[in-house]
Amino acid sequence: MKFLVLLALLAAAAGEHSHGGHGHFPHGGHTHFLPVRHGFRHTTSTFPHRPRPFRPAAHPVAPVHPVVPQPPASGVAVDDRLDDSEYHFSWRHDGSKTYTWDGANQYCRSLGSGWQGISIETREEDSLVSKAISGDLLPWIWTSGHLSRHGLDWAWDSGAQFVGLNWSHTGGNGQAQPDNRERGGEKCLGVLNNFYNDGVKWHDIACHHDKAIICERKARVHG
Numbered sequence: 133m134k135f136l137v138l139l140a141l142l143a144a145a146a147g148e149h150s151h152g153g154h155g156h157f158p159h160g161g162h163t164h165f166l167p168v169r170h171g172f173r174h175t176t177s178t179f180p181h182r183p184r185p186f187r188p189a190a191h192p193v194a195p196v197h198p199v200v201p202q203p204p205a206s207g208v209a210v211d212d213r214l215d216d217s218e219y220h221f222s223w224r225h226d227g228s229k230t231y232t233w234d235g236a237n238q239y240c241r242s243l244g245s246g247w248q249g250i251s252i253e254t255r256e257e258d259s260l261v262s263k264a265i266s267g268d269l270l271p272w273i274w275t276s277g278h279l280s281r282h283g284l285d286w287a288w289d290s291g292a293q294f295v296g297l298n299w300s301h302t303g304g305n306g307q308a309q310p311d312n313r314e315r316g317g318e319k320c321l322g323v324l325n326n327f328y329n330d331g332v333k334w335h336d337i338a339c340h341h342d343k344a345i346i347c348e349r350k351a352r353v354h355g
């Protein structure tokens with residue numbers, strides 16, 4: 133302890149001394165003593181350039197038109213794009229966690245402004261979902277699709293009109309989906325990867341089941 137205190141005192145004294153030195157030897161010839169502007173130029177021109185780490189050139193990215201990325205960069209990873217939408221595949225970024233339907237959609241909203249569970253509105257979008265799931269060998273995902281409160285109509289969080297593009301022709305009871313099979317109701321829309329040997333298809337599922345999710349954000353289109 134005493135030793136440390138002594139060291140500190142010595143260091144302070146040395147600092148004091150060198151400080152004074154500046155005053156005494158203004159033309160010492162060290163870069164310290166040069167006028168700031170000159171010293172700066174001197175420093176930058178003679179210091180050896182640090183070798184930059186090699187970085188392979190980024191892949192050229194095809195221009196996405198007319199989508200304009202939203203400023204500022206939110207830092208949310210975007211795994212795919214289609215038309216004016218960006219998609220984030222939860223399982224690639226959260227250690228493959230799974231969530232109830234509520235939890236999964238909350239995960240999407242927590243990504244930031246504009247993010248919500250995916251709303252599958254077109255065949256192209258459905259095909260993007262199919263490719264994501266089968267490409268990553270995922271058994272199933274949640275979407276934002278859910279049965280309305282009165283239990284009659286399906287709805288997307290995007291507010292777009294719901295069109296049942298790709299309900300499975302079968303399920304646990306061998307009946308076309310949605311079949312509201314599980315006791316307690318199947319009020320949430322998931323996409324299953326060939327679970328009933330039926331391809332990548334939509335199923336109504338009880339909302340308490342755990343799955344990953346695809347999140348979607350509509351990019352703003354300007355002009």
Ligand SMILES: *[C@@H]1O[C@H](CO)[C@@H](O)[C@H](O)[C@H]1NC(C)=O
Nearest residue numbers: 255258262297298331332333
């Ligand atoms: C439904 O999904 C399958 C892939 O499992 C796809 O081949 C088919 O085109 C889809 N149908 C529609 C109407 O999107």
